[in-house]
Amino acid sequence: xxxxxxxxxxxxxxxxxxxxxxxxxxxxxxxxxxxxxxxxxxxxxxxxxxxxxxxxxxxxxxxxxxxxxxxxxxxx
Numbered sequence: 001x002x003x004x005x006x007x008x009x010x011x012x013x014x015x016x017x018x019x020x021x022x023x024x025x026x027x028x029x030x031x032x033x034x035x036x037x038x039x040x041x042x043x044x045x046x047x048x049x050x051x052x053x054x055x056x057x058x059x060x061x062x063x064x065x066x067x068x069x070x071x072x073x074x075x076x
Contacts, residue, residue, distance in 0.1 A: 018049065018059065018060070019057070019059075020055055020056065020058075021035035021036065021056070023060070024058065024060070024063055027060070027063070027067075027074050027076070028067060028072060028074060028075075029073065029075065039056075044070075046058055046059070046062035046063055046066050049062075
């Protein structure tokens with residue numbers, strides 16, 4: 001396998017952990033707009049992994065850890 005193919009394979013494995021505000025909202029049982037509020041009000045809320053033109057993207061594992069550390073329920 002070439003280095004490029006190996007890199008794509010690793011990226012696909014990591015991609016399953018990427019979520020946007022709508023997915024985070026589903027996990028937390030809240031409205032997606034609430035995520036935008038929390039980003040600004042809660043300094044400990046995880047920063048996005050990447051900012052895309054279509055919106056921010058987070059690692060769901062970081063969001064789950066934050067939710068659990070703040071006493072919020074997180075649904076898998």
